[in-house]
Amino acid sequence: MNAVIAALVELQGIDDEIREYQVQRDELAGNLDRLRSILDSMGKGLDDKRERLAEAVRFHSDKRIELQADAERMNNAKTKLVAVTKTKEYAAMQREMDTLRKKFSDDEAELERLAQAIAEYQANIASEEQKLAELRAEVTREEESSAERLSNLTATIDQIASKKKNVTAALTAQDRTLLPRYGRILQQREGKAVVPVVAGHCSGCRMMLPPQQYIIIQRGEQLMSCPSCQRFLFYTAEVAAAEAAGR
Numbered sequence: 001m002n003a004v005i006a007a008l009v010e011l012q013g014i015d016d017e018i019r020e021y022q023v024q025r026d027e028l029a030g031n032l033d034r035l036r037s038i039l040d041s042m043g044k045g046l047d048d049k050r051e052r053l054a055e056a057v058r059f060h061s062d063k064r065i066e067l068q069a070d071a072e073r074m075n076n077a078k079t080k081l082v083a084v085t086k087t088k089e090y091a092a093m094q095r096e097m098d099t100l101r102k103k104f105s106d107d108e109a110e111l112e113r114l115a116q117a118i119a120e121y122q123a124n125i126a127s128e129e130q131k132l133a134e135l136r137a138e139v140t141r142e143e144e145s146s147a148e149r150l151s152n153l154t155a156t157i158d159q160i161a162s163k164k165k166n167v168t169a170a171l172t173a174q175d176r177t178l179l180p181r182y183g184r185i186l187q188q189r190e191g192k193a194v195v196p197v198v199a200g201h202c203s204g205c206r207m208m209l210p211p212q213q214y215i216i217i218q219r220g221e222q223l224m225s226c227p228s229c230q231r232f233l234f235y236t237a238e239v240a241a242a243e244a245a246g247r
Contacts, residue, residue: 001220004174005234008182008223011167012194018160019191025153028146035139042132049125056121060114067111070104185230194232205229 001009077097084090171178185193195204200214207228209217217224218235225232 004223007167007171008194008232009234014164018157021153021157032146039135039139046128053121056118063111067107074100197233197235202226204231
């Protein structure tokens with residue numbers, strides 16, 4: 001295997017290692033983001049419920065004042081009823097009293113239902129506040145435990161990436177077009193720009209290679225690319241041994 005092919009294989013190995021740690025870091029950060037999003041959503045939902053509760057309490061207060069006014073009207077009507085001497089006026093006042101009693105009874109029942117609903121809503125909010133507090137504590141613990149892990153992963157990625165300097169310098173010295181090509185293929189082919197040839201196939205896209213190209217790749221003297229996916233190809237003794245064992 002010539003120096004250029006070996007350098008590309010080494011570069012792919014470094015990027016594979018970096019990718020592995022990046023996936024771990026992204027999963028860890030993504031989990032934190034999901035927890036924070038749930039926490040934020042729960043907080044906003046609770047704020048909305050608190051606003052609705054405040055509106056219900058205000059409405060209950062207004063109805064209670066209205067009920068007190070109904071009671072005063074009933075007392076006034078009773079006082080007037082006692083003073084009425086004419087039958088016709090008495091009947092009219094009695095009808096007014098009946099209307100006031102019904103309204104008072106209806107308002108009183110509504111006030112009781114509203115008070116019960118408010119109590120249930122308050123209990124529901126208290127329960128959700130407890131859940132929110134527990135989730136907030138969980139997020140805090142997760143942030144604290146993940147901070148060191150994220151820092152270590154980033155440091156590991158940086159340490160591995162530092163090994164690329166000599167490899168990329170060697171490749172650039174050989175051919176300035178190699179690194180840009182490698183970078184494009186890496187991005188287009190899901191992080192795999194350099195792959196082994198196995199049983200005459202490109203292991204990246206599974207295309208069967210022309211026999212002459214396969215022979216050249218086996219010799220390892222010339223850099224070759226897959227005609228289909230454009231990935232750089234290589235052949236190793238390990239692959240040869242595996243193929244021989246499979247025969």
